[in-house]
Amino acid sequence: MSNGWNSDDIPDLTGRVAVVTGANSGLGYVTARELARKGARVVLACRSAERGQAARDRMAAEVPEARVEFGRLDLGDLASVRDFADSYAYERLDLLVDNAGVMAPPYGTTVDGFETQFGVNHLGHFALTGLLMPALVRTAGARVISVSSMMHALANIDMDDLNSARRYRRWVAYARSKTANLLFVHELARRVDAHGYGLVVAAAHPGYAATNLQTAGPRAEGRRAAERMMAAGNLVFAQSADAGALPTLYAATAPGVRPDSFTGPSIAMWRGSPAPSWRAPWTRNDAMARRLWDESERLSGVSYDAVLKDA
Numbered sequence: 001m002s003n004g005w006n007s008d009d010i011p012d013l014t015g016r017v018a019v020v021t022g023a024n025s026g027l028g029y030v031t032a033r034e035l036a037r038k039g040a041r042v043v044l045a046c047r048s049a050e051r052g053q054a055a056r057d058r059m060a061a062e063v064p065e066a067r068v069e070f071g072r073l074d075l076g077d078l079a080s081v082r083d084f085a086d087s088y089a090y091e092r093l094d095l096l097v098d099n100a101g102v103m104a105p106p107y108g109t110t111v112d113g114f115e116t117q118f119g120v121n122h123l124g125h126f127a128l129t130g131l132l133m134p135a136l137v138r139t140a141g142a143r144v145i146s147v148s149s150m151m152h153a154l155a156n157i158d159m160d161d162l163n164s165a166r167r168y169r170r171w172v173a174y175a176r177s178k179t180a181n182l183l184f185v186h187e188l189a190r191r192v193d194a195h196g197y198g199l200v201v202a203a204a205h206p207g208y209a210a211t212n213l214q215t216a217g218p219r220a221e222g223r224r225a226a227e228r229m230m231a232a233g234n235l236v237f238a239q240s241a242d243a244g245a246l247p248t249l250y251a252a253t254a255p256g257v258r259p260d261s262f263t264g265p266s267i268a269m270w271r272g273s274p275a276p277s278w279r280a281p282w283t284r285n286d287a288m289a290r291r292l293w294d295e296s297e298r299l300s301g302v303s304y305d306a307v308l309k310d311a
Contacts, residue, residue, distance in 0.1 A: 022100025075124025085131035206244030
């Protein structure tokens with residue numbers, strides 16, 4: 001991986017189709033915009049129609065040649081995930097970027113009753129990827145990129161308390177959801193390899209990037225001091241969303257990206273150009289990955305077996 005890689009190095013993507021979740025702001029917006037700038041047709045998969053359509057309009061103004069469209073997707077509602085997949089209009093899917101997420105909100109549950117961070121960050125994306133898998137496996141050279149976090153290192157998942165029902169600690173729950181992202185990538189990469197599919201499944205993280213994720217939780221609770229502290233941290237310590245999106249864009253488009261790899265910023269996993277990133281050893285635990293996979297299929301009602309038979 002060469003130093004100094006940036007969005008100018010993205011290859012021509014004309015004729016490719018991409019879906020980016022959470023594309024209305026922050027890292028997702030930058031990722032979608034740069035893919036569109038290079039010629040991809042991009043579906044902005046967002047929960048809010050108002051914000052998603054505003055992002056589409058803004059992107060069209062910034063990149064006049066962009067081919068972008070809005071698709072409503074609420075990852076906290078499995079019926080919405082199914083509706084999005086059912087309405088997906090293209091035979092091919094070259095790139096799925098599982099980017100959307102929530103960070104350290106007050107305790108809450110999804111429409112289906114799952115703890116919000118587990119339900120949105122992991123389970124919603126697990127279901128979405130499974131439902132879009134037929135389009136992915138029939139597209140030569142397709143990729144699935146899951147956006148995790150360096151904060152996954154704070155906690156392994158707890159298979160006996162996936163929904164934090166016994167005790168909710170917001171940052172531990174966030175870390176567990178990001179560990180779940182990496183376990184999902186590990187197991188899906190194994191399964192597609194078992195069938196010889198050319199699908200590349202990999203992960204990335206932005207380091208510390210200034211987005212609205214950091215302030216959303218405190219704002220929702222009215223914790224103004226915490227909100228101001230997080231905003232100040234963004235100003236002083238964080239890199240921009242444009243820089244934070246580079247590891248995702250590298251994993252999504254650069255040649256030679258390995259399955260089950262983890263790309264992040266080069267300087268202490270914090271900032272800088274894309275580079276291979278350290279990950280906690282538990283994120284490559286085969287037995288845990290398979291247990292989480294089986295439970296995720298049960299909870300989401302989405303089975304990959306029709307496409308990935310007998311993996």
